[in-house]
Amino acid sequence: MLSVRPKVAELAFQVFGRTLHPELYRIHQTRRIERTAYDAKIDITNCGHVITWRASGVTICEVASSANQPLPQRRQLLNKPLRGVHNERLKCHGGVQYRTQFQLEPVSPDLFWTFQQQLGNGPTEGLLHTFDSSGRMALGALSYIHVDTRCRSMLVQAIHTFPDDYAIVKVESVFSLPEA
Template sequence: MLSVRPKIAELKFQVFGRSLHPELFEFHRSRRIQRDAFHAEISITNSGHVVTWRGNGITISEVAASSQQLLPTRRRLMEYPLRGSRTDRAECRSGVTYSTRFTLEPVATDLFWTIQKQLTADATEGLLHRFDSNGRIAMGAVSYINIETRARSMMIQAIHTFPEDQAIVKVESTFAIDG
């Protein structure tokens, strides 16, 4: 199955206070995390990633996806075009906090290819997916998600490359239960 990345201008970052139907996405790599206080599903999709975290009766879903991707609006907590930099935070009931920071970085050609090669060479842990080339550029996009967990928190660091745009999206998010 061909897996090619959409253009960077089409991307949105959204956070929901609910889970989303898996049928809405095409998953390439996934991992489930189970801890006493929470559990999570982290997946790389065609346009970015989906993280669904559940703890203390709260569900938070983070999505980096194409704006063409039809997603519900019900219980959407945040929605931003993936441009520039943005930091946000949500404090939920039951002592749950969610914070995120994302940046879209245009990168010089040589540096872009160096970063892309390093991601594929150094990715011994976490989730990694190499996308097919679109035919115009020899190497396809790369998505890498590093996952760090503690007893009551989880941090993800996602890096998504966009060769046609010579841009990199970096997302760092923390899901935590106070106490």
């Protein structure tokens, strides 16, 4: 089965106050995190990523995917097209906070290929997945997710490349509990 990316014009960024069924997307890489105060699951999917973070009875699920991906509407907290630069913040029950910055950055072909090569050969920590070529370009897209955990917070940095569009999606999200 091919694992290629959708076009960047089809991308959406959504946040839910619930978990999503894994049958809704194709998972390529997964990492589970268990800390005393929270647990999380990070997935690289066919369209981007899904991060599910749970703590103190609160669930936050961040999804970078195709707008055409059939996702539920129930308990949807945020739904934005993945274009330009966005800064979002949510305050949840019990003092739980979520903040994110995401952007779609179109770049020149030369800059794109330099970035793609450095990303594919660089990081040794985190999740990295190389997608199949769409046929138009020789190399496939890349997704890289780095996670930094603390006792009461988690920082996630995700990068997704889109070779057919010479575009890079960058997402930085922080999930945190109030100080004890």
